[in-house]
Amino acid sequence: MPSRLRPLLALTTSLLLSACGTSLHRAPVEDRNPQPPKPAAAAPAPAASTPAAPEAKPLPGAENAGKPGYYTVKPGDALIRIALDNGQSWRDVAKWNSLENPNRIEVGQVLRVVPPGVDASAVAVKPVVTAKVEARPLDAKPPQTSASAASAVAAAPKEPAKDAAKEAPKEAAASDDDTLGWAWPVSHPVSAGFDEQRNKGLDFAGKPGDPVLAVADGRVVYAGSGLRGYGNLVIIKHNNTYLTAYAHNRAMLVEQDQVVRKGQRIAEMGSTESDTVKLHFEVRKLGKPVDPAKLLPAR
16 A cells, blocks of 8 residues: 555544444334323222122911911921811811912911910810812812802791701710710721821721721811822811821712711722722821721720
């Protein structure tokens, strides 16, 4: 290189090195997609107060739970069973408790099972009535009286009240002891005896159609098949102490509220809700099953 160019080259190099040592400033960059600022964390909302559950409406009669003369409905109960177990007619129980539909009772509902105004420990004799109605479901309405029947009733003399009292069985007004003049319901021998846990009455084997007889005077308080396990069932009330029940009949020959006499044919033996033809017979004393053999006369 010519010596005269060397100073120029040195100057140029010095200027370049000086420029490299100078700090560089970037041009500002515009953000084309700005992000919104993050909101401040909100204070936790106060817990919503849970609305108070509505109070359960008490079931009818709940104030009488546990009192003598009242019964608290349990799962699986039926009005017929409750009445039978308390020695009453289901119609009376329905009336005392103002049940609009006797087939609808609620678990926990408390039912009066003694007449209003009567102490539960006392026994009041209820006279047998002669009114007759057709056997029908518990919730069926009574049939309308025809015009001819109404006129016949209107034309009847007004004295029969005395005659009706004469026709009522004497035993219906008897004292609440064992002096009802019991008779056997069938002529067959006993095929299964009383057992308080397994058999609440006596069983009698027989043939279809064999007669079933009332064991004492009384009034039919039920004739139907609404009590599970009993088939066609007749229940007779003899006084306020005793009921008798006749189950598994092929046919029932009496109607609800009909007055019957001791020895009267009330049904025919059958096998409804039973594996064999038989009569299942029960005696209830104040609703409690008792051994009929201790009441029936010796053979």
